[in-house]
Amino acid sequence: MTLPSAYAASEMPAASHGIAMHGDLKYPPDFTHFDYSNPEAPKGGDVRLSGFGTFDSFNPFIIKGTEASGIGMIYDSLTEKSQDEPFSEYGRLAKAIYLPEDRSWIEFELQDNARFSDGEPVQADDVIYTFKLLREQGAPFYRAYYAGISDIKALSPTRVRFEFGETDNKELPLIVGEVPILPKHYWENRDFTKPSLDIPIGSGPYVVESFDAGRSVTYKRNPDYWGQDLPVNHGRFNFDRITYDYYRDTTVALEAFKAGEYDFRQEYTSKDWATGYTGAPFDDGRIIKKSVHNENPAGMQAFIMNTRRPMFSNTRVREALAYAFDFEWTNQNLFYSAYTRSNSFFSNSEMAATALPTPEELEILEPIRDQVPPQVFTEVYKAPSTNGDGQIRGQLRTALRLLKEAGWELDNGVLKNKQGDTFDFEILLVQKGFERVVAPMIRNLERMGITARIRIVDVSQYINRLRQFDFDMIVSGFGQSNSPGNEQREYWHSSTADQVGSRNYIGIKNPAIDYLVEQIIQAPDREQLVLRCRALDRVLQWNHYVIPQYHLSAYRIAYWDKFAMPERSPLYDLGFDTWWIKP
Incomplete structure (x- = not known):
């Protein structure tokens, strides 16, 4: 094997059995199993589980079709994530990992005996083909998520090297390892872009x-x-x-x-x-x-407003609508007081902004001071709350005042703007059981002169409408990990707002948020990652993009x-x- 020209033999990083985002690996090179598994567990038996709706595809990597539950079990990735560390990975298809200190590239040496289910060996060409296929023909997510890869090349039949143009993206070497590796010999003569129920080949268990x-x-x-x-x-x-x-x-x-x-x-x-x-x-x-x-960080489950719709483009309007959701009454009367109110996009984690910004966090926020709501610096966000008795006249008065500031006024019990347009919208649902959560809020909206309607569709239609951003409001969520990174672009970044199939359901195009997302991706250590996530949290909170709901740990x-x-x-x-x- 020829060593990279930038590294003499003495400078080549040592082979490792794993990689960590920040800090040291928990498990040593000679570990035999994760602490949460039992190596003596007997094999055998049949298990039945449930799926919801329907499926029409075994291809989970494209935006067309509805994938079958469990299809990920047929695939292996280069590394396996440890579930008792914030973000560490250990070799799976890879038996050795080479990563320089500056993380400008990474190399994986594949296991000698790695095989696909048809007996063909897993080789470097399969890894290269997988990333080419996903970035060129897969869901748009893959192009955005792995945009920082500048080159992929085989150094031998079993050794592959990734080079990164984004040297400040410390997470990129780890997320490369998480991608399911596809067999080149199976896919190269098939149409990857169409959903199919042809049984695919993988290398998984x-x-x-x-x-x-x-x-x-x-x-x-x-x-x-x-x-x-x-x-x-x-x-x-x-x-x-x-x-x-x-x-x-x-x-x-x-x-x-x-x-x-x-x-x-x-x-x-x-x-x-x-x-x-x-x-x-x-x-x-x-x-x-x-x-x-x-x-686990709980992230944010919420009523999500599509700001591509003119009625939701005004911050005052979005803030006002939050007063129509009476969480305390809902929790007591519908949820048996089971839930905790979500105020943060990083709920149930140290990354949640639950106090005023510290001096260290202010340093992160200062460059965008003029681009964010002033409350980011002076107040701790808390979603509107009530005493739970269902009497929310004060809430409605506050909401109507905000709507008036945004140019909407009551006219014979109907909310209208200066052009005479009425305020009405649709809440798109996929689960009928959520009607009972939405219906009380709709009644409160009616008291504000707003007409909201529920539309329930099947799973396939729901997925397609989300991919096309064809909705006014939905009930959904933004999950978070213990080590946020590239996926934040998928949620909030301007580059994904018009990208069909992205998770930027809100349609955010905000330079201040773009800046903070990049700050998170480039965080040099755990302390800075936490601070930068809190800064992003505050800016998202005070832009009132969603009506926060609740979480359970x-x-x-x-x-x-x-x-x-x-x-x-x-x-x-x-x-x-x-x-x-x-x-």
Whole structure:
């Protein structure tokens, strides 16, 4: 192998078994398994899970079609993320990693025995082909997320090198390692841009065994899986078969679970959690119900306004609408007081802006002082709150005052602007169960002279409308990790506002936010990352882009008493892939 010209042999970085975003790796080179897995876990058994809606594709990498649940299990990536560290990765397809101190490039030496499910070896050409395919023909996300890669080349059949034009992006070497590697020999003569139910080839622990289009899909554990003895895989992927059965109604899905039609369920609806998990299987212990605390950042779930619509382009209007959502009443009367109000885009984490900015944070904000709301520097954001009795006249008066400042006034009970346009919009939903959350807010909006309507569509239509930004308001969220980075561009950056398929649902085009996103991506250490995330949080909060909803720092799970699991759970994941069937 020829060493890169910029590095003499003495300067070549030493091979490593893993890489960390900030700080040291938890696991040493000779580690045998993650602490949250059990290397003695028995293999075997069949598991049934539920899917929602339908599916029409086994290609999760494009914006067309609806992917099948679980399809990611057929793929391997260069590295595997540790779920008990903020952001560290260890070799999976890669047996050795070479990363210089300045992180201007990274090299991966592939495992000698790495194989696709058809027996073909995984080679450097497959890695290069994967990134070329995803960036040129995949969802727009890939072009934006990996824009900092300036070159990819094979140094040998099993060694690949990535060079980075964005040398300040410290996260890029890690996120390169997370990409599922695709087989060149399978895809080079196929149309990657079209959804398909042709069973694809991967190198992961499972293969697609069978499917009934739109109704169910079954994955079989590959008995010849090349990577089953890797330290990152020991004690994981223990089920012989995993089947996803699809349901189009969440109520029907819950009843099917209680009838034993599938084995494990994670609950997202507080009413169902409080009232629906009852009956003989729970009383006699055949079904186990429990909450599992986690330390994951909760991000932001919210009513999201599409600022591409003229009615939502004014900050005062967006601020006013937040007074129509009475969280306290909703939490008491609909959610059994299960939730905590979200005020931050980084809820449940140290990155949330919950106090006035420190001097160190002010240094980050000072260059954009004239481009952000003044409250960023002087107030701590808190979403509008009530005493929960449903009497919100004061809230409505505040809202109407803000709307008047924005040019909207009540005219015989109807809110109109100076041109005589009425204020009406549509709230797009995919789950019928969310109607009960939205309906009280709609009644409050009516008292402000605003007409809001609910439209419920099926999963496929919902996904397509989101990709095209064809909505006024939605209920959705922006998930966060313990190490925010490139994905912030996908959420908030001007470059993604008009990019079909991006997660910039709001349509933000704000130079101050662009600046802060780049600051996060270029953060030199953990301390600066936290400070820069708090700065971004404040600017997002005070622009009132969303109506914050709520969060929960626990997984609500129920399962038939057929499973066993490790004594220790991962900090940042449920760890279902470490469970096994009781003998």
